[in-house]
Amino acid sequence: MKNKTDDEELMSKYLLGDLSEDDRLQVEERFLRDPAYLEQLQALEAELNDDYVRGELTAREREQFAQRSSASPEWRRRVGFAKALITGDESATATTAPAKVSPAPPPRWRSLLPQLRLPKPALTWALAAAFLVMSAAGSWLVLETSRLRAQLEQMQAERKAGEQQAQALRQQAAEQRARNDQLAAQLQREQDQQRQWLAEAGRPQPHLLSFILAPGLGRGADESTKLLVPPEVQTVRLRLYLEGAGEYQSYRAELHTSADKLIWSRDRLRAQPIRTGKAVVLSLPASLLTTGEYEVRLKGAVSREQIEEIGDYFFSVSKK
Amino acid sequence: MLACLDANREHAGEKYEQIRSGLVKFFEWRGCPFSEDHADETINRVARKLDAGEEFRDLYTYVYGVARMLILEIQKESAKQRAAFDHLPSHEPVAEETDDLEPRAECLKQCLAGLPPESRELLTKYYQGERQTKIENRRKLAEALDVSLNILRIRAFRLREKLAACVDDCLKQ
Numbered sequence: 001m002k003n004k005t006d007d008e009e010l011m012s013k014y015l016l017g018d019l020s021e022d023d024r025l026q027v028e029e030r031f032l033r034d035p036a037y038l039e040q041l042q043a044l045e046a047e048l049n050d051d052y053v054r055g056e057l058t059a060r061e062r063e064q065f066a067q068r069s070s071a072s073p074e075w076r077r078r079v080g081f082a083k084a085l086i087t088g089d090e091s092a093t094a095t096t097a098p099a100k101v102s103p104a105p106p107p108r109w110r111s112l113l114p115q116l117r118l119p120k121p122a123l124t125w126a127l128a129a130a131f132l133v134m135s136a137a138g139s140w141l142v143l144e145t146s147r148l149r150a151q152l153e154q155m156q157a158e159r160k161a162g163e164q165q166a167q168a169l170r171q172q173a174a175e176q177r178a179r180n181d182q183l184a185a186q187l188q189r190e191q192d193q194q195r196q197w198l199a200e201a202g203r204p205q206p207h208l209l210s211f212i213l214a215p216g217l218g219r220g221a222d223e224s225t226k227l228l229v230p231p232e233v234q235t236v237r238l239r240l241y242l243e244g245a246g247e248y249q250s251y252r253a254e255l256h257t258s259a260d261k262l263i264w265s266r267d268r269l270r271a272q273p274i275r276t277g278k279a280v281v282l283s284l285p286a287s288l289l290t291t292g293e294y295e296v297r298l299k300g301a302v303s304r305e306q307i308e309e310i311g312d313y314f315f316s317v318s319k320k
Numbered sequence: 321m322l323a324c325l326d327a328n329r330e331h332a333g334e335k336y337e338q339i340r341s342g343l344v345k346f347f348e349w350r351g352c353p354f355s356e357d358h359a360d361e362t363i364n365r366v367a368r369k370l371d372a373g374e375e376f377r378d379l380y381t382y383v384y385g386v387a388r389m390l391i392l393e394i395q396k397e398s399a400k401q402r403a404a405f406d407h408l409p410s411h412e413p414v415a416e417e418t419d420d421l422e423p424r425a426e427c428l429k430q431c432l433a434g435l436p437p438e439s440r441e442l443l444t445k446y447y448q449g450e451r452q453t454k455i456e457n458r459r460k461l462a463e464a465l466d467v468s469l470n471i472l473r474i475r476a477f478r479l480r481e482k483l484a485a486c487v488d489d490c491l492k493q
Contacts, residue, residue: 081484
């Protein structure tokens with residue numbers, strides 16, 4: 001991998017899968033348009049195959065190469081061809097080897113050498129070299145295979161752990177959705193009841209309205225957080241559903257406008273049981289609420305000094 | 321699609337082949353096992369869009385975009401398959417190609433013999449030596465032929481491809 005131009009370096013890195021996404025896209029778009037560039041890449045790939053077979057890649061490059069080439073049967077076939085070519089080539093290049101070596105039984109492919117006009121001593125050295133190369137390659141393959149298998153097992157274990165975690169999160173989200181649905185249904189019933197009251201002619205208008213709110217629903221996220229407050233109503237009762245919150249000695253609620261102005265607060269509130277769990281109940285003077293958006297911040301007192309944030313409850317008011 | 325590539329039918333055919341070869345290499349270098357099939361699928365998708373009357377500002381960019389989308393689909397699909405076959409033992413990379421080394425060497429012998437002497441000489445010299453010696457040999461060879469190293473590499477590659485095709489044919493027989 002030495003003596004290469006910058007462009008060749010970029011191409012080699014592409015072949016080894018060692019480029020940034022931007023550079024990779026650049027190389028790919030170029031070779032799809034430019035057949036000469038594609039041929040250059042293929043020629044470099046052929047040299048990479050040779051370097052791999054000869055063991056001339058660095059450890060990192062060898063690892064990258066094995067990973068890339070093993071995915072493609074075509075590429076593996078070309079590596080096989082490089083092996084055959086290099087083995088023959090090593091025989092062909094052994095012309096300067098010393099002469100005195102004990103004769104070995106000739107393999108079938110020995111007949112290749114006369115055609116390349118090789119002297120006999122070179123052949124024996126070539127055989128020895130080929131044997132050494134094949135032994136080394138064999139050992140390396142065994143080590144490489146076991147290393148890759150271990151790597152794969154580790155990846156599989158990590159993936160399984162990830163899937164379990166995702167499953168747990170999905171389950172948690174489903175439970176959360178079910179609770180929200182339940183609360184929304186309860187609120188809907190209460191609103192229906194309220195509308196029924198208002199619709200009934202001749203009957204005195206209610207002076208108190210009651211709503212249930214769930215934490216975390218964003219401003220304007222849900223129809224169910226829109227409260228219709230007729231002018232005759234004097235008190236609005238908000239039930240703040242305590243979803244998964246721990247037990248606190250007491251609670252503090254703060255009512256803020258959408259401009260984050262504190263307009264009401266109350267300390268030493270207690271949790272009360274409701275059908276679906278527990279809630280903190282606030283009774284607000286209806287005169288405080290004009291048409292607009294509001295946020296109730298609920299805090300829990302662990303001790304006199306220690307106060308914790310529990311959740312934010314958003315709702316909007318429409319006065320008619 | 322051919323008409324979209326070039327008004328001249330012959331040139332269009334060449335461009336088509338060029339796009340297809342590029343796509344095959346694209347899928348192969350991205351690690352897809354069936355690169356030829358994926359290249360054809362990409363071309364089919366583009367052709368269908370053209371048939372439907374869609375117009376592209378730049379066909380190459382569009383082809384590349386479709387190929388990248390297909391890669392994402394392939395990766396998703398193969399992730400699903402890997403999950404489904406988790407319990408099966410993994411295959412061993414590269415090693416399977418070593419089995420046919422001996423018949424391949426025989427074929428290589430025949431194919432080398434069939435090359436013109438000057439081509440055989442170029443190949444032999446090009447693959448001579450290791451590491452720095454090899455690099456030095458190639459530099460000298462390029463000087464002797466009065467060509468750049470890049471041109472020399474391309475020439476050696478073309479001969480090598482010819483030789484590889486010959487070996488493949490020989491192995492099939």
